[in-house]
Each structure stands twice: as C-alpha cells, then as structure tokens.
Amino acid sequence: MRSRWWAGLCVLTASAALAQYPYTRAFQLQDGNTRPDARLVIVDPQGMIWVGGEAGLFRTDGDHTRASAVQGSVTALATADRGVLAAFADGLLVRAGGLMVDTLRSDTAWRKAPIRSLCMDVAGSIWIGTYGDGLWRMDADAAKAVVRVEGLFDDHVNALCPLPAGGVAAATDLGIVLFDAKGRVLRHVREEEGATDNLVLALTLGDDGHLWAGTDRRGVFHFDPNDAAVAVQALDSVWSFGAVSGVHVRDGLSWVATRGHGVRVYDLRERSGCYMPGSEVQGLGARVLALSAGKDGAAWWCDGSARLFRSDANVLFVPQHEGVDLRHVSALCSGPDGRIHFAVGPRIYGHAAAFADAEHLSQRELDLPAEVPIVSLHADSTGDLWAGTMGRGVFRIRPDGTVQHFTEKDGLANNNVLRIRSRGDAVWMATLGGVAAWSAADGFVRPELPGNGFLYDLLPLPDGGTLVASDGGGLVLLPEGGGPGKAVGDTADARPTSYYSLALDEQGNAWACGPGTGLCVYSVNGLQCTGADHAVLLSDVQGIAAYRGRILAFAERGLLALEPGTGRMTDLGRMFGLEGVSGELNALCTDLRGGLWVATNEGLVRITPTTETLHSTTPVVLVGWSYGKEPLSLRTDPHLGSDQNFLTFHFASTSTPAPDLVRFQYRLVGFDGGILSTREREITYSRLPPGAYEFQIRAGVGDTTPDSAWTSFAFTIDAPWWRRPWAVFLGVVLLSAAFFGFIRMREERLRLRDRMEKERVRFQLEAVRSQVNPHFLFNSFNTLIALIEEDTPKAVRQVEDLSTFFRNILQVRDKDLIPLADELRLLETYFGLEQRRFGERIRLVVDADPDAHVFSVVPLTLQLLVENALKHNSATTAQPLIVRVSAHGPTLEVRNTLRPRLAEETSTAYGLDSIRQRYRALTDRPVEVFQEAGDFVVRIPLITAQP
Amino acid sequence: MERISAHLSSAKGAVDPVARTFAVQIPMADFEGFNSPLQREHFRENYLETERYPYAVFKGRIIESVDLSAPGNYDVRAKGPLIVHGVERERIIECRVVVAPEGVRVTANFEVLLEDHAVRVPRVVQQKIAPDVSIEVDMLFERVGTAP
Known part of the structure; x- marks a missing residue:
C-alpha cells in the first residue's frame, strides 16, 4: 500500500534534478585472448557472476574470467540452485555451477522455436520459455524429459520468474501468465488487469514479495503474485526511458535497466522516485542489455561489449543538486533531526539525509563576502545551526530563521572559527585564538590554555572535560568546571605536535589525528597512537569520524577504516572510488540514518556500507577443483586415486566492491604448512603424494593481512594398491x-x-x-x-x-x-x-x-x-x-x-x-x-x- | 563525422493483416546514394559484405491487436528477428500503419547498431562513421487478395 501513494508522487518528481549516481565501475572481461561479449549477466547464489554472449558462457568474479561452456551463442541465462542454467543457440541446454557443466538437453527436435528464457522453480523443476513455441517444463525427477505447458495465450515467452509458492510467472508479448507447480494457470496479468504494457521483457521477484515486470514501452509495474485483489501498480507512471531490459528489487531499491537510458535506481524507502542514472553521468553506456543484483546490494550489468559494470548504491555521488554545485562544499554537518547541512560559499543548505527528490534544498544565505568561506558548521540539540567563518566570527541561525552574528567584539575568542561542537546547552568553538565556550545564560567564556592558541578542533567529552586539538601544542584537556588546561600524552616528547581532527567513538573514547601522528585514542590509559606510517595517514587527513565501531579517516590518499579491537586497517577509499578525490577540513560527518558523508571535489558522497563491507571479511568462494582439466565434484566423497595427483583449485572473491584488489592466501595442509599469497584465482599442485590433505584459502583487500577465516576443503589421495595395508602385509x-x-x-x-x-x-x-x-x-x-x-x-x-x-x-x-x-x-x-x-x-x-x-x-x-x-x-x-x-x-x-x-x-x-x-x-x-x-x-x- | 545517406526502393515484403504477421526482405546491394561511389563500394564489400549476405530480413508479428483490414491509422509495434549482415537480433520497432482501401502503408524510424550485427569498422574511419545507423522506412503493401 505504501508504494501506491508514492507512485503518485512520482508524477511530481520525475522531472526533479537527476543528479545522484551510484558509484559504478567497469571491469574488463578477458580469458586468455578471448574477450567475451556480455549480452546476459546473472549473479548466482554463491555470488559468482555468469556472463553469456556470442562467445559462450563465462564465469567471473569481476577480476578473473574463465570460459565455462563455449558452444556458441547463449540465448538464455537463469539462476539455478547452485549455479546457472544456460541455453545456447544451437539447442544445447546446460546447467553450470562452479567448474561443472552438465548437459540437460542437446537436441532441438522437441521444440520449434529458440529458447528465450529459463528458470528453476522452488521445487527444482526447470521451465523453458521459447519464442514462438510456448512454455515447456522439465521436472526435477523426470530424467530430463520435457512436457509442454498449456494455457499460454501467446507462444512467445520473453521472461520467466519462479514464484515463491511454487510454479512460475511467464511474461509473453501479450501479457503475463502465472502457473502453479503443476503447470495450471493461476492468473493472467495484462493491460485489462492493470499492467502498463502487455509486452513484458523482464520479470523478477522482489524481496518485497512482489513480481516486478519491465515492459517495452511503459516502464515497470509490479503486483502481488499471491493476492489478485491487490492492484497492479506502476513504478513510474510517466515513463520516457524506452524498453526495460532488466529489473531487480532489493533492500528498498528498485534497479531498472533500460536499453537506451542506462541503469536507473528507485529508492522505494524514501517514498519518492529517486533517480540515479549513474551510468550516464559517468559516461558509461546508456544501453543496458541485462542486470543482476549481487549479494552485497550492488548490481552487475552489461551492454553487449566485453565490459561488465558494477553499480554500488551504497556509494552515492551527488555532484550537484537542484542546480547547486556540490563540488565545493566547505563545511558539512548532520543535525539531530536527521538532516544534512552543508555550506557552499556564503550559503548554507539543508536536506534530508536520504536526498529524496520529494523534498527541496533549504537555503539560507549569510551576509558574507564571497571570499570568506564558512569552515565549520554545527547543529546543536536545540535546533540552532552554527556557522563558523574564517575572519568573520560565528553565526547562530535559530529554527525560526533569525540569525545572530558573534565576533570578537561579543567576547568570541577569535574571528576564525574552525570547529563548533556542543554539549548540553553549551556551544564550544575552536578558534585561532583559543577556545570559546558559549551558553545562552553566560554568553562567551574563554578558558585558559597553554600555547599559541591556534586550535583546529575541540571535543566536549561525556565526563565533562573538553579535549582540544592545537597547532604545535598537542592535545590539551580542559577540566570540567574550569581551571587551566593541561597537555595530554607523552610530554617527554619535546617535538611540537599538531592535531587537526577529533572524534568520539561509541564507547566514549576520544580519537585524534594530526600530521604524522597516526590515529590516537585518548582514554583513561592515556594517549595511544597507531598507524602513523600508513600511507593514507601520512597524506593530509581532512577529518576523522567514528562509524559503526570503526574509526574512519578521510585523507588525500584515501578513506581509512581502523578497527580498534584488532588494529586492522582497510582502505575503503580504493573500494568506493574515492581515490583521487580530495576534500576540505570538516569534510566528514555521519548522519543519524547510518550514512557517512564526505564532501569531495567530486561532489557530496554518501556511503552506506553494508555490514559485510565495513565489518566483516573479504568473501572467498571455492569455485571448484579439477584433475588436469577434468572438473571434480565438490560434493562427493573426495577420495582420489593415487594417479589423480595433478590438482587445480579454483577460487574467487565475490560480492566485494573491488575484486581487483583482493589478494588471496592459501596453503595445503598435509603437503606443506607454508602460507603463500596470490592474486590469481587458481592454484595447481602437481605430483601430490598419497595422503590426507586440506586446501585452505582466505583473502584480504590490498596489501593488508587477510581478514577472512580459512575456507577449507579436505580430500584424500588414496595410496596405490601396493601401498595399501593388505598389500603391505602380503609383501611382508x-x-x-x-x-x-x-x-x-x-x-x-x-x-x-x-x-x-x-x-x-x-x-x-x-x-x-x-x-x-x-x-x-x-x-x-x-x-x-x-x-x-x-x-x-x-x-x-x-x-x-x-x-x-x-x-x-x-x-x-x-x-x-x-x-x-x-x-x-x-x-x-x-x-x-x-x-x-x-x-x-x-x-x-x-x-x-x-x-x-x-x-x-x-x-x-x-x-x-x-x-x-x-x-x-x-x-x-x-x-x-x-x-x-x-x-x-x-x-x-x-x-x-x-x-x-x-x-x-x-x-x-x-x-x-x-x-x-x-x-x-x-x-x-x-x-x-x-x-x-x-x-x-x-x-x-x-x-x-x-x- | 560525415553525413552519409543511401536509399533503395527494391525492398519486398508481405503483411498478413489477419494473423498480423509480416516479412520484409531488403536487397542490401541495391542501396543507392552515398557521398561517393567509393563509399558505396566500401558499404557493399567491406561493411555489409553483400555478396555473402545479400539480404537483410525483418520478420515477425505485430504485437497490438488491431484490425489491419479496417481502414485507419494505427501505431503498432513490430517484433521479431532482424537479420543484418547475417547476425540475428530481436527487435521491437514502432511503426505507423495507415490502412487504406488500396493497401497498407507502413512508416517507421529506428536505429541499427553496427556492433550488434558484427559490422566491423576499421579504426581509421571510426571517426567518420557513427556506431549506429538511422533507418527510415516507408513501405506500401498492395492488397493482393482477401483473407479467407
């Protein structure tokens, strides 16, 4: 029901500024000298990506591509329980998973038209849609025999989709027919029933339980397959983007691939059409032939070339919005109401964190000359917005719109205000002339500080003290209730230390970072620093923030995530395309919805990393193993003959934003205990002596130590007969x-x-x-x-x-x-x-x-x-x-x-x-x-x- | 980029207004026009290879359930395999159909991507030749008999 009323809103918003795009990367497909063309793409349940085209069927993890079956052109591709189903132009029908390829049919006599669509229903039956000869079914227990499914009003099947309750939905040129598991017609969905267009080209089951249909001319519509009483609804009633080649709905996002207008993403959660034509913005292909969603919330799509694309809706670039250029944001903060505020020149803008188009930017212009930047923003708990400038003091913007301007004349320590934070009713400011604390009752107070008073940041601590980051004077702690501040950390170190950024983590510990300091935590145990020699931290650090148990540092060279418990550091910047972008001081903030905002010279970037990306480990999939070129099953009792000792293990890292950065470590327990590293996706062992082995693989991103647990596969190479016990006994x-x-x-x-x-x-x-x-x-x-x-x-x-x-x-x-x-x-x-x-x-x-x-x-x-x-x-x-x-x-x-x-x-x-x-x-x-x-x-x- | 246009009037085809199916055959070597005879020769020999693939074919069905035997103007979609340069691609092409007593007139505009039909353009002339070709169709089908 929710979607019904936002669908109506779409009419209003379809023309709104279309300026957000998910971070999209292109991956070159290449297997040896073959550059397979990708006309079809499917992500299987393991996360492996399968690509079909004229060159045949290939599997890839984005970085390494291998041929699976190259018997000509692939005409249909679908997920199966442990892999994919693929139909070839010459009539071959296969089921592929890992390294295995099983032929289901190789004859064509049973049908008079080519296979256009495939699917496996929940019972394991395979449904085969032809273009001109109707729908066929191969039951799981029917020894590969096919039976024709009657009841279609059109024999031209474009797409198939399994239904959660069994059976399938078949999309034809003239509408959709729903079948139960036995092949009986359940329901028709045509224009008479509310479909926007009879000619349905793509069909998918969303994680909301609805069937989503992409049409030739009228965009996307969806309906509840279990309840005919619920009306069929259009995703966007004003559709002007041509034929839809693929739809996927997951985690509140509807991905729509079009043949002429790139990939469009609709944010269903925000109750408004949120357009993200990323592929167009980034100069990637406007033509999309197929799209499939990965397990990590990203979508993989193809355009018929030898390139494969990954769009990650968890990383959203907003280069401009409603005509405002967001590539020059000088300060950024999030408010207690969930809104994001940012400053561009003398103007301060506000917007809901989700950037839905239903809402417009709020704007307030301060009375400032163009050359005076706003360098700090803060929204306090009362709803006031504070803006600090370079040279012009600080502005207080009340919720009712009134503006107060404070300068040195009003008792402000200094007119250059680099950071504003608050605790309770008190607003604290770091200036180039010391700390200024303001409260409605007392006005400005200036606590006593050692040093020259050049301050970059300050942080009111939960226990009442306030930590101050100074230029050359290190960290200074102002005690609760006044009194002179005192330096924190190792005072025996005579070198002057500067700190630029402070952040408070979920445990109440204060973090600090400055040039050459690494990430330092201030707690009851004193000041402890880590990562001072990390390349990212050695470059200019623009800001740090605590985010979902990590400490993030946005620097010129990347976005570093530190896991305090383990000390492990991951460069998220390389994973999310933030390498090569730069930002300003105070360029980092987190919103109340769990999003991380970075103001960069490419625009505002909102990162909502999935828990997998941020917290857990680099995923590793053991794709299969083979004896020479002959694939071996991963499921059967892995006992090999003594001569089957030339073994290759194939593995991949799927569902990761940057498969090209993944490094693997592997070892063969029982052969040698040594751990070796590779960035290849296969390892061959030759002449393994008989014995029990365990192949183990794990992975990590970049040069860091692998973060995933070992994925193991145990097998045994049997001794030759003359070394078996009975033979040995006989010999003795x-x-x-x-x-x-x-x-x-x-x-x-x-x-x-x-x-x-x-x-x-x-x-x-x-x-x-x-x-x-x-x-x-x-x-x-x-x-x-x-x-x-x-x-x-x-x-x-x-x-x-x-x-x-x-x-x-x-x-x-x-x-x-x-x-x-x-x-x-x-x-x-x-x-x-x-x-x-x-x-x-x-x-x-x-x-x-x-x-x-x-x-x-x-x-x-x-x-x-x-x-x-x-x-x-x-x-x-x-x-x-x-x-x-x-x-x-x-x-x-x-x-x-x-x-x-x-x-x-x-x-x-x-x-x-x-x-x-x-x-x-x-x-x-x-x-x-x-x-x-x-x-x-x-x-x-x-x-x-x-x- | 240079504007190159060519035309022909020897395409043959048939429409079954009752079954709403059609087939059109275009002899590719008959294209006339171009900016120079050399261009025509390249078109025939290098790109479309008309000796090997003499015809382009589009056949299929009309999706909309319109009665093409009754006079009137109809906007329909023609769907089916388009075979150019020996490569088959399924296409949905929007057409305007004008049914008059003397016959059926079909007009349509669509694009053909060279890459889709394995037409290889040498790198040197890639600057001059667009990756897609615009096609304008204006065909008149004469009535040859009444459907049973």
Missing part, C-alpha cells in the same frame, strides 16, 4: 618367505659342502689307502724284484712309473675335479704298473671322443674302478681281462667282462660307494652300476669343467 609375508627360503638353501648348500668335504677326505683316504694297500705294494715290489733280476732297465722304468704314479696322486689329491685327459694319463701310468705284473692277462682299451676332453672327473675315479675290476675278476692268458674305458658325450663308461675270482679278495666296500657319494655332491646325474650281457658296467657322469 612374501619377503619373509623368500628370506627363510634363502636361509634354508644356504644352510643346505653349507651342509652339502660340508658333506662333500668329508667325502673328498674319505675318497682321498680311500684312494691313498688303495695305493698303499700292502697287496698293491707287495705285488709291485714282487714284480720289481723279478724285474731287477731279469730286466734291469725295465725294473728302473717300473720304479720310475711307480714314482710318477705316486707323484701324480699327490698332485691331484687335493683337487675336486681334474680334466678327463689328465685322469686318463693317470690311469695309463697305473695300468702300466699293473700290466708289468699281469702281462698279457689284462688289457686296457680306451676309447674317448676328442671332444670329451672338455669334461672333468673326480680324480682317481678311473683308477679306482679299474683297480676294482682287477681286484674282483680273474685274469688268465687264455682269457685276459679286458677293461674298456670309453667317453662318449657326457658319460664315462668302464666296462669289463664279469668273471669273478674264486678266491675273493677282501673288499672295503668303500670303492663304488665312495664314488657315488662324491658324484652325488657334484651332479644330478647318477653313477650307474649294472651288469649287461655278462659285463660289469659302471657309468660315471662327466662334469662340465668349471672355468
């Missing part, structure tokens, strides 16, 4: 098995070697024993004796042979193996000895392949076997014992006719057994002993000689 088991196996083998080998050693010793013993066998010696000596008598040379040879034989035995005794050829020579020597005894009764036939000589045998094997043959078989001249030794391939064979002796010589039985044992240690092949066709055969495996 296998390793121990192998170890034990090795130990066993080694033991076996040692045991074998031990046995071989024993065998060898025994074999040697056996061989030697057989050679020193008394029988052998007896036979040999008998032969020798016979030969000595019969054939001396032969006997000598026999002894020589015997000697050779024993020497050979001594030589080979210690060896494990000797070449077959050596063994055969040994055998011949031996057989020669035996032959001398047996003569023709024995015969040796050796038949060895030439290549058999590469093999080796255990020494004395053949000798032992032949000796055995001679020992166990009878040999006669008629039937000589023929021993055949043959070597074919890897086998040595000793064969003799089996003709056992009748008188068996006792055997140690060691012979063959010993040979078997030795060979078993050396080779797998057996020593074969068998009888075959009356022959006794022993087959010895030949051994490949070891090099």
